[in-house]
Amino acid sequence: xxxxxxxxxxxxxxxxxxxxxxxxxxxxxxxxxxxxxxxxxxxxxxxxxxxxxxxxxxxxxxxxxxxxxxxxxxxxxxxxxxxxxxxxxxxxxxxxxxxxxxxxxxxxxxxxxxxxxxxxxxxxxxxxxxxxxxxxxxxxxxxxxxxxxxxxxxxxxxxxxxxxxxxxxxxxxxxxxxxxxxxxxxxxxxxxxxxxxxxxxxxxxxxxxxxxxxxxxxxxxxxxxxxxxxxxxxxxxxxxxxxxxx
Numbered sequence: 577x578x579x580x581x582x583x584x585x586x587x588x589x590x591x592x593x594x595x596x597x598x599x600x601x602x603x604x605x606x607x608x609x610x611x612x613x614x615x616x617x618x619x620x621x622x623x624x625x626x627x628x629x630x631x632x633x634x635x636x637x638x639x640x641x642x643x644x645x646x647x648x649x650x651x652x653x654x655x656x657x658x659x660x661x662x663x664x665x666x667x668x669x670x671x672x673x674x675x676x677x678x679x680x681x682x683x684x685x686x687x688x689x690x691x692x693x694x695x696x697x698x699x700x701x702x703x704x705x706x707x708x709x710x711x712x713x714x715x716x717x718x719x720x721x722x723x724x725x726x727x728x729x730x731x732x733x734x735x736x737x738x739x740x741x742x743x744x745x746x747x748x749x750x751x752x753x754x755x756x757x758x759x760x761x762x763x764x765x766x767x768x769x770x771x772x773x774x775x776x777x778x779x780x781x782x783x784x785x786x787x788x789x790x791x792x793x794x795x796x797x798x799x800x801x802x803x804x805x806x807x808x809x810x811x812x813x814x815x816x817x818x819x820x821x822x
Contacts, residue, residue, distance in 0.1 A: 597667055599642035603627065604635055605668075611645065611660045612668040613707040614690050616678045618655040618814075621690045639664075650680060652687055652814035672713025684813050689734050689748050691811045692777060696737050696746070699808075706736035714738075715770045722767045729760040736771070745774045749783050750813050758786055762796040773801035779813065 600608070607625035611617050623632035636658060639645045644664045648657040659678060660668070678686055693705040706714045711732050715721065724730065733745035745765060765774045778784050787804055791797040 597642070597644070597663070599638060600644065600667055601635065603631065604639060607632070607635075608639070608644070608660070608664055609668045609670060610690075611658060612665050612670050612673065612675075613710060614686070614693075615675060615707075615709060616648075616657060616659045616683065616686050617690050618652060618657055618687050620655055621687070621694070622658060624694065648683070650683060651817050652684060653817055655687075655814065657683065657687065670710070672717070673709050674712045675709045684816065685748065685750055688750070688807075688811055688813050692746070692748050692808065693735055695808045695810050700737065703737050703739050706738055708732060708734050711736055715768075718770050722769060725767075728767070729764060731761045731764045733765075733771075733774070737775075743770065743772050745771045747774065747776045748807075748811075749776055749778045749787075750780065752780065752783050752786065755786055755790060758790045759794060762787075762790055762794065762802070765802075766796055766799045773803070775803040775805060777805050777807055777811070779807045 603626060607617075607622045610625055611622065619632065619636060622636060623629040626632045626635070636645065636647075636656075640647050640658075643661055644667065645658045646661055648659065650657060665673075665675070689708075693707070697703060697705050714736065721730070734748050735746045737744040737746055745768075747761075762774075765771060776787060778787070784804055791802060796802060
């Protein structure tokens with residue numbers, strides 16, 4: 577375990593289905609797998625995945641030059657941001673992944689989500705994190721999705737915190753949505769029987785108020801367990817600060 581509480585993976589052998597690349601070191605595999613799972617990560621988050629975080633800067637530069645990772649021009653409070661290339665996805669061989677494109681407008685949210693996932697795993701022994709791009713495949717292994725009814729709007733949570741017998745949908749909410757959208761999301765979670773409960777992490781009082789109003793009007797929190805929490809101390813929305821050459 578490193579200083580941040582993230583347990584760096586010790587078994588660094590290539591996963592089944594992956595192929596070997598001369599520029600990929602076994603030390604890179606935990607970071608690369610999680611980069612593929614999350615879709616985007618900051619350099620400090622990737623460094624937490626190395627047994628020796630001090631080697632991360634040099635290794636990330638090497639992976640970038642080898643065409644395994646891309647580095648964004650945008651920075652977040654001085655942190656450089658990376659995404660996987662198609663080659664990275666082949667090397668990591670993460671199963672049941674339904675990857676989505678990360679847009680600049682969502683960058684700060686998606687980076688904060690990685691910090692939240694690390695915090696939750698570190699503070700909930702026995703639980704593991706299912707990233708957003710893994711959620712569909714993970715739930716489909718449990719059972720088919722609920723039949724879509726008229727008026728339904730399917731929703732994929734930001735991630736799942738799971739054990740053998742519990743599946744908690746996690747939402748990190750920073751940008752205020754219309755009350756109607758929160759109603760659609762909450763209604764889908766109530767119908768999504770493969771999820772046991774929902775936990776929202778919120779950093780704005782107005783969002784908290786909207787969610788409380790939605791539950792008060794529709795009673796969603798009587799149909800399933802819904803928790804409304806503040807961001808943990810180690811989680812924040814990082815501000816974009818200028819652009820670098822990639």
